[in-house]
Structures are given as C-alpha cells and as structure tokens.
Amino acid sequence: MPKNLIPLTALCLALSACTTVPFSAGQAPSSQSVAPYRDQIELAGRLNVVYQKNDKPESATVNFTWQQTAQRTDVTLFSPVGSTLATIAVTPQEAVLTQSGKPPRSAPDVDTLSSRLLGWSLPVSGLRDWLQGHALAQDGQRFVASPQNDQVTTKDGWRLRFVSWQDGSDTAAGAPPRPRRIDAERNASAQADAVSLRIVLDPVTSASAP
Known part of the structure; x- marks a missing residue:
C-alpha cells in the first residue's frame, strides 16, 4: 500500500469506529419498550399547559406530585415558588378538586371539573x-x-x-x-x-x- 494512503486508511477506520459509540445520557435502546403498566406509582415533575380562554391563548406552568393506586389518583399542583395551587383526588365514583382558600368541588368527570375551575383540562x-x-x-x-x-x-x-x-x-x-x-x-x-x-x-x- 502506498505510504500516503496509510494515514487516510487510519482516519477512515477511526471515523467508522465513532459511529458505533454507545447510547449517550438520556437515550435508551430503541428496540426496548417501556416496563409493564403498574397500578401503583409515585411521580413528580413539571407541567406546562397552553389553552384557550375567551378565545385568547393562555398558558400556565406548574409543578406537580402524582400518586396512584388501583382505585385512586391524587394530584397536587404547585406554583413555581412552591405554594399549593390545587389538589385533585379521583376515584371511580367522583373527582374532588380543592383550591387554596376555597371549599372542595366535586364532579363525576375530572376533565370537566378541572376545566371549569382551573381554566384548562387535566386528563x-x-x-x-x-x-x-x-x-x-x-x-x-x-x-x-x-x-x-x-x-x-x-x-x-x-x-x-x-x-x-x-x-x-x-x-x-x-x-x-x-x-x-x-x-x-x-x-x-x-x-x-x-x-x-x-x-x-x-x-x-x-x-x-x-
């Protein structure tokens, strides 16, 4: 092999090796599905919502905690500074939404209830x-x-x-x-x-x- 092709060959091999690096942080093997569904979980996170109010776009950002069992779901919504905005408890019989300083309100459908009281629907x-x-x-x-x-x-x-x-x-x-x-x-x-x-x-x- 000519000497001037050796560095070029080495470079090509190095580049091809770079294409086989393992998954980086935040990635998961693309062939694997999520774990089987569980009735009981506890999670937390942040939620941004964009919705229509009086034909105008509105938005809100909240933090939340989420606890669920087979028969109940409890959600707490917090402002970005940590104050409690609302709590939602959902059972097969009813949904109850409580806002700070206000009496609890209930309805059979939590989507309708949250839309009426919060201004946006939480499914x-x-x-x-x-x-x-x-x-x-x-x-x-x-x-x-x-x-x-x-x-x-x-x-x-x-x-x-x-x-x-x-x-x-x-x-x-x-x-x-x-x-x-x-x-x-x-x-x-x-x-x-x-x-x-x-x-x-x-x-x-x-x-x-x-």
Missing part, C-alpha cells in the same frame, strides 16, 4: 397510562411506547409524543426505558376546548423503581 384518566408510556390508541388497541415507537393518537383524541427518556444513570442497568418528557395535544371539538400539555418528569431513582 387524569389518560395520564394514569401516559406517565408510564402506555395509552389506549385510536383503534382501541393498547399502545406501549419505546424510543423507536414514540407517537400515538388516543381513543379520546389526544396526540401523544414521548419526546425524551430518563437518563440511564437514574435507573438500574438494563431496566426498560422510562418517559422523561411527554407532549400531548388535543384540538377543539364540540365536547372540549383545544389544549396542549408538556410534561417533564423528575428522574426516577433506582430505589423507587419496581
């Missing part, structure tokens, strides 16, 4: 699935997300995208990927106003993983 029933990377798809089939299969339209008209995933350092080695950021959007209809949500979940530590 708690859907979020029980979405926060774990699951959903009920438009065709009625169960959807299970993965970094390679990260978008779905739900049966009730929400367009979901699982934008990013928990950093691998936050979960046990070899554990299934967990959602980090979820974008959800719903167009206006006769039954509901247009709204879009951006949800960013706090890291899940290995101690809290199943």
